[in-house]
Amino acid sequence: MYVGIDVGGTNLKAGLVDEAGRLLATRKIPLGPFQGKEYFVRRLAELTAQVSRDGGVAPGDLEYVGMGIPGAVAEGNILYTCNIPLANVPIERLFSQYLDVPVLLENDANCAAVGEYFCGAGRGTKNFAVVTLGTGIGGGFILGGKLYAASGMSGEVGHMVVERNGAVCNCGRRGCWETYASATGLIRMTKETMEGNRESLLWEESKGGTAVSGRTAFAAALRGDAAAKALCETYVDYLAAGIVNLLNILQPEVLAIGGGVSEAEDELLLTPLREIVDRESYAAHCGGKATVVKAELGNDAGIIGAALLKRAI
Numbered sequence: 001m002y003v004g005i006d007v008g009g010t011n012l013k014a015g016l017v018d019e020a021g022r023l024l025a026t027r028k029i030p031l032g033p034f035q036g037k038e039y040f041v042r043r044l045a046e047l048t049a050q051v052s053r054d055g056g057v058a059p060g061d062l063e064y065v066g067m068g069i070p071g072a073v074a075e076g077n078i079l080y081t082c083n084i085p086l087a088n089v090p091i092e093r094l095f096s097q098y099l100d101v102p103v104l105l106e107n108d109a110n111c112a113a114v115g116e117y118f119c120g121a122g123r124g125t126k127n128f129a130v131v132t133l134g135t136g137i138g139g140g141f142i143l144g145g146k147l148y149a150a151s152g153m154s155g156e157v158g159h160m161v162v163e164r165n166g167a168v169c170n171c172g173r174r175g176c177w178e179t180y181a182s183a184t185g186l187i188r189m190t191k192e193t194m195e196g197n198r199e200s201l202l203w204e205e206s207k208g209g210t211a212v213s214g215r216t217a218f219a220a221a222l223r224g225d226a227a228a229k230a231l232c233e234t235y236v237d238y239l240a241a242g243i244v245n246l247l248n249i250l251q252p253e254v255l256a257i258g259g260g261v262s263e264a265e266d267e268l269l270l271t272p273l274r275e276i277v278d279r280e281s282y283a284a285h286c287g288g289k290a291t292v293v294k295a296e297l298g299n300d301a302g303i304i305g306a307a308l309l310k311r312a313i
């Protein structure tokens with residue numbers, strides 16, 4: 001038995017997972033205000049013990065605890081995180097003060113890739129990629145059945161440039177993929193489109209502009225709004241640019257897209273995306289076809305992947 005923990009910007013989510021990747025128990029607690037490294041790690045240990053007992057397993061009998069961290073990790077330490085103040089936290093050492101269970105750390109997008117690989121969209125493949133469209137764009141690759149995890153920060157696909165001198169990114173570059181193809185990028189482009197289209201249904205779908213979300217463009221496009229339809233096409237075009245880049249480099253058998261935006265209607269997202277992939281990917285010229293699908297595990301991918309980490313490294 002294993003426990004997987006997904007450390008998010010808002011919540012800590014944990015699950016007790018068995019050998020087959022089944023979630024036997026889950027728990028979620030708010031991250032809360034940061035009160036120091038020791039306190040943070042103690043909460044991780046308490047959460048581990050609780051979810052373990054929920055599933056009828058003594059915490060001491062766990063094989064290990066896997067943790068997905070939104071940032072760079074190496075050798076049991078968190079090196080850097082973008083959104084929570086967790087840099088230089090020696091998790092493994094601190095955790096051992098509370099629970100005598102081995103700890104494995106990995107980047108959260110990599111954990112999601114491992115989860116999908118063993119229990120979701122990547123089952124049965126050898127080479128597999130996951131791209132998560134959220135606040136940013138996360139990526140994780142399984143190559144030859146193993147997680148590609150170099151120097152604790154591989155898979156930062158969101159920061160490949162798709163528009164030279166384009167929109168400014170948090171990383172300091174311009175035109176990074178995630179400034180266009182993440183939910184945040186889509187929301188920015190939606191607001192820009194609304195400015196020039198006062199009559200557009202985008203306004204109605206976003207309560208007069210007060211509630212623009214990653215859904216707004218798709219909702220208005222479904223109702224036939226011309227500006228929204230054009231916006232969705234632009235969005236898919238940016239999304240496809242990065243996806244085709246990844247397919248050309250990695251040649252995975254399957255690439256899965258996850259995150260909130262991926263839940264948009266197929267006719268507006270997956271179908272046009274596949275059309276561009278079939279037209280533009282290198283393999284398409286050789287009669288090959290990469291399969292682009294939706295991820296299957298939703299928010300559980302990170303927990304399950306963290307719990308099954310050892311199998312992929």
Ligand SMILES: [Zn+2]
Nearest residue numbers: 159169171176
């Ligand atoms: Zn960037």
